[in-house]
Amino acid sequence: MSDAVTIEVGLGDRAYQIRIGSGLIRDAGSHISGLRPGARAAIVTDENVAAAHLETLTQSLAEKSISSAPIVLPAGEKTKSYAMLERVVEGLIGARLERNDLVIAFGGGVIGDLAGFAAGIARRGMPFVQMPTSLLAQVDSSVGGKTGINSPQGKNLVGLFNQPKLVLADTDALDTLPRREFRAGYAEVAKYGLIDRPDFFAWLEKNWQEVFAGGAARTEAIAQSCRAKADVVARDEFETGDRALLNLGHTFGHALEAATSYDSARLVHGEGVAIGMALAHHFSARMNLASPDAAARVEAHLQTVGLPWRMAEIPGELPPAEKLMEYITQDKKVSRGALTFILTRGIGQSFIARDVPQSEVLAFLRENHPTVS
Amino acid sequence: MSDAVTIEVGLGDRAYQIRIGSGLIRDAGSHISGLRPGARAAIVTDENVAAAHLETLTQSLAEKSISSAPIVLPAGEKTKSYAMLERVVEGLIGARLERNDLVIAFGGGVIGDLAGFAAGIARRGMPFVQMPTSLLAQVDSSVGGKTGINSPQGKNLVGLFNQPKLVLADTDALDTLPRREFRAGYAEVAKYGLIDRPDFFAWLEKNWQEVFAGGAARTEAIAQSCRAKADVVARDEFETGDRALLNLGHTFGHALEAATSYDSARLVHGEGVAIGMALAHHFSARMNLASPDAAARVEAHLQTVGLPWRMAEIPGELPPAEKLMEYITQDKKVSRGALTFILTRGIGQSFIARDVPQSEVLAFLRENHPTVS
Numbered sequence: 001m002s003d004a005v006t007i008e009v010g011l012g013d014r015a016y017q018i019r020i021g022s023g024l025i026r027d028a029g030s031h032i033s034g035l036r037p038g039a040r041a042a043i044v045t046d047e048n049v050a051a052a053h054l055e056t057l058t059q060s061l062a063e064k065s066i067s068s069a070p071i072v073l074p075a076g077e078k079t080k081s082y083a084m085l086e087r088v089v090e091g092l093i094g095a096r097l098e099r100n101d102l103v104i105a106f107g108g109g110v111i112g113d114l115a116g117f118a119a120g121i122a123r124r125g126m127p128f129v130q131m132p133t134s135l136l137a138q139v140d141s142s143v144g145g146k147t148g149i150n151s152p153q154g155k156n157l158v159g160l161f162n163q164p165k166l167v168l169a170d171t172d173a174l175d176t177l178p179r180r181e182f183r184a185g186y187a188e189v190a191k192y193g194l195i196d197r198p199d200f201f202a203w204l205e206k207n208w209q210e211v212f213a214g215g216a217a218r219t220e221a222i223a224q225s226c227r228a229k230a231d232v233v234a235r236d237e238f239e240t241g242d243r244a245l246l247n248l249g250h251t252f253g254h255a256l257e258a259a260t261s262y263d264s265a266r267l268v269h270g271e272g273v274a275i276g277m278a279l280a281h282h283f284s285a286r287m288n289l290a291s292p293d294a295a296a297r298v299e300a301h302l303q304t305v306g307l308p309w310r311m312a313e314i315p316g317e318l319p320p321a322e323k324l325m326e327y328i329t330q331d332k333k334v335s336r337g338a339l340t341f342i343l344t345r346g347i348g349q350s351f352i353a354r355d356v357p358q359s360e361v362l363a364f365l366r367e368n369h370p371t372v373s
Numbered sequence: 374m375s376d377a378v379t380i381e382v383g384l385g386d387r388a389y390q391i392r393i394g395s396g397l398i399r400d401a402g403s404h405i406s407g408l409r410p411g412a413r414a415a416i417v418t419d420e421n422v423a424a425a426h427l428e429t430l431t432q433s434l435a436e437k438s439i440s441s442a443p444i445v446l447p448a449g450e451k452t453k454s455y456a457m458l459e460r461v462v463e464g465l466i467g468a469r470l471e472r473n474d475l476v477i478a479f480g481g482g483v484i485g486d487l488a489g490f491a492a493g494i495a496r497r498g499m500p501f502v503q504m505p506t507s508l509l510a511q512v513d514s515s516v517g518g519k520t521g522i523n524s525p526q527g528k529n530l531v532g533l534f535n536q537p538k539l540v541l542a543d544t545d546a547l548d549t550l551p552r553r554e555f556r557a558g559y560a561e562v563a564k565y566g567l568i569d570r571p572d573f574f575a576w577l578e579k580n581w582q583e584v585f586a587g588g589a590a591r592t593e594a595i596a597q598s599c600r601a602k603a604d605v606v607a608r609d610e611f612e613t614g615d616r617a618l619l620n621l622g623h624t625f626g627h628a629l630e631a632a633t634s635y636d637s638a639r640l641v642h643g644e645g646v647a648i649g650m651a652l653a654h655h656f657s658a659r660m661n662l663a664s665p666d667a668a669a670r671v672e673a674h675l676q677t678v679g680l681p682w683r684m685a686e687i688p689g690e691l692p693p694a695e696k697l698m699e700y701i702t703q704d705k706k707v708s709r710g711a712l713t714f715i716l717t718r719g720i721g722q723s724f725i726a727r728d729v730p731q732s733e734v735l736a737f738l739r740e741n742h743p744t745v746s
Contacts, residue, residue: 082459093526121494124521124532125611148497153466159497160533238498 005223009143010234014163018143018226020219024170025056025131028104029064032129035165036102041068042095044088044115045106046075049133052176057106057131068104069095077262077269079110080149082158088118092126099123105164108134108181109141109269113159116147120162130164133173135185136270139192139225142167144233144246150262154330155254161238169226171219182212183306184270187249187277189221192228194277194298195245198348200224201301208305244352248342249276255327256311259319266315267308274307275314283364284343289353294346312370321365328361378596382516383607387536391516391599393592397543398429398504401477402437405502408538409475414441415468417461417488418479419448422506425549430479430504441477442468450635450642452483453522455531461491465499472496478537481507481554482514482642486532489520493535503537506546508558509643512565512598515540517606517619523635527703528627534611542599544592555585556679557643560622560650562594565601567650567671568618571721573597574674581678617725621715622649628700629684632692639688640681647680648687656737657716662726667719685743694738701734 004021019031032041041061045054050072061068071091073079092103103126105115112130119128130142148159174182189211193201210217229246236243253269253276260266281295302309311318318324329339339361343353377394392404405414414434418427423445434441444464446452465476476499478488485503492501503515521532547555562584566574583590602619609616626642626649633639654668675682684691691697702712712734716726 082455086455089531090524090526093524093530117494121490121521121531121533123530124519124534146497148494151463151466153463157466157496158462158494160494161497 005219007223007226007230009163009230011163011237014145014237016163016165016167018167018169018230020138020169020171020222020226022170022172024168025053025173026060028057028131028168029060029062029066031166031168032061032102032104033064033066035129036100036127039066039101040097041066041102041104042071042092042097043068043104043106044071044073044091044111044118046073046079046108046111048075049107049111053106053133053173057104066102069097071095073111073114075110076264077110077150077257080114082149084114085118085149088115089122092118092122097122097126099126101126102165103128104131105129105142106131106133107137108132109137112137112142113147113156114149116145116162116164117149117159120147120160125162127165128162130167132167132169134177135174135182135222136188137185138169138171138174138222139185140188140229142169143226143229145237154327155257155262169222171214171222174218175214181268184268184274186211186305187270187274187302187307189225190301191246191248191273191277192225193348194281194344195228195248195350196348197224197228198346200228201347205301208301212305242352244340245342245350248344248350249273249278249280251328251341252276252279255324256314256318258327258330259324260314260316271308274302274309275311278302278309279311279364279368280342281344282368283341283361284345286364287343287360290344290346290349294344297347310370311368314370318370320371321362321369324365324369325358325362329358378592380596380599380603382536382603384536384610387518387610389537389539391540391542391603393511393542393544393595393599395543395545397541398426398546399433401430401504401541402433402435402439404539404541405434405475405477406437406439408502409473409500412439412474413470414439414475414477415444415465415470416441416477416479417444417446417464417484417491419446419452419481419484421448422480422484426479426506426546430477439475442470444468446484446487448483449637450483450523450630453487455522457487458491458522461487462495465491465495470495470499472499474499475538476501477504478502478515479504479506480510481505482510485510485515486520486529487522489518489535489537490522490532493520493533498535500538501535503540505540505542507550508547508555508595509561510558511542511544511547511595512558513561513602515542516599516602518610527700528630528635542595544587544595547591548587554641554643557641557647559584559678560643560647560675560680562598563674564619564621564646564650565598566721567654567717568601568621568723569721570597570601573601574720578674581674585678615725617713618715618723621717621723622646622651622653624701624714625649625652628697629687629691631700631703632697633687633689644681647675647682648684651675651682652684652737652741653715654717655741656714656734657718659737660716660733663717663719663722667717670720683743684741687743691743693744694735694742697738697742698731698735702731
């Protein structure tokens, strides 16, 4: 086995390990064979990941006598749909997997969310393993058990809290990622610094080039991110409190994703989060909660690494502020009509703000809208 | 409030009460208003139940200031589909219910299974209340947290373990049931006697007419059934052991339902279970596990109450034994290729038999097939 960094996610009888390191796809059989001796597996993946890595994974499993059936889906956010959920569930049943067999979610955030959800409902629940192959999935979506699909009425409105039995994050997989996708995932790495780890954010400001280049700094950034997320999830698995902090940048970000019809040519999730984090810092300054310097520092860093940092960076026209507001109120982080936002008092000082007035958000969106005169 | 019988389902932080009695639809507002103060509700129901009882329920909720949005579906087993699941989930989101609002599953087993599943995945889980209006649902499907839909590949292959916050079983609702449906539900009542309560079965043999007539005997039969089920569920919520006993008659029954394409004109679930229980007793006798007298007694009672008791009672032609066998092996109670059946050593002495040889089952099906010469 490779010498991976291991992080424990402390969730009682749902506890599991995240292993991060080089060569984990090649060694997956060794890591997985102990989980369910004698089990078979289905590998849920997308066409891109299948082309690059499916053979390596299948062979590694076969070496440990784990037979596996592949379920290969189109790549892209549109795959998080009811139709694809049905296809995966029927594929699992059709492969004659039983309740003790394993579902391996092998891909980026879309695959992890979809396959984790499908595993949770096929035969009323089968164990699953997350094998995230994108930076976004390694530092965010594969940890914490949120799984689901998008509703025509909004992103991630349908799904389950369903914890994996194991997460294997092979850092080598990131070398084959398109640059833009790696950068988008980096937005979530920076997020952990901005939530409550100001030293980590400062470290990133200094070392981001090494993180992008790969090697020890990248593994360290991923491990830090997973630790940060695991801490929050262990405190609040079902998002009744603190876990909402992980949504920093996401309320604005989801609205922008919806406003661009989840068209990845225009905006991918991490880019939405990047703009969303910058907006959350600006809005906090506008509400006199934080100094404008914090927002400026966030913007500067996003700009430096090549991430979009304001709505005007999104190619094509955006719907008016009123329509963006509608997307926001349709978002699931609405409690009894009052808006809940993650705001900040400065770098690494985010907090959950309840009862944020809709009128203030709307006014802010109007001021920052690219078509404003 | 009416003086209902209350049964506790002991499941730790997922514990809940089953209340059984007269007038519970009329008094639903009082029972539900304490669960989630300030919550709104969606009522998921079918056209038949809506016509008979929706106004009463809506008004009872309104009296306690619970506003409710109805989601009315076609009646029948075909409603347990992916398409209807999507319709309910989108309906819940479209009604702008939030994660603390309530889903009320108001109908028979189909509605309870479907709405409970939808509640479990809309916004990653909303609390729900079961208000079963059929005997089958009151004694079986609304208790224990199994929710789901049918897959084209088999019944109940997709779903969740999702416990309700409360079950309200209004015995008055049974007065408007078609006689055939009440009888089908009675099969599940008898099942609890056959599993491990021989005295209850003997009591039913004597008092079934009073149970059918209504009043105290009926409430007693429902309460006994719920207690029996709650005991098993509390011991084994996720069906890793004993809970499988509740499947007495269900492996054969599900195969027969599939073989008749879930056409309720030919066979409804409870009727399938009735035939399945008789077959399970016969098969046990054939395997020299039980005396043939037990099977004869089961048959006699089913016949007396007007339930079908052998495959020949199903109108229309059945597929050959080999095809029935295929449906059985597709059933979810298959573990690593070996067949698991609930068999018996006599009345009230059921047990989980693992490694039942497929060849014996097939031979038995051939012998008992109606088209056998």
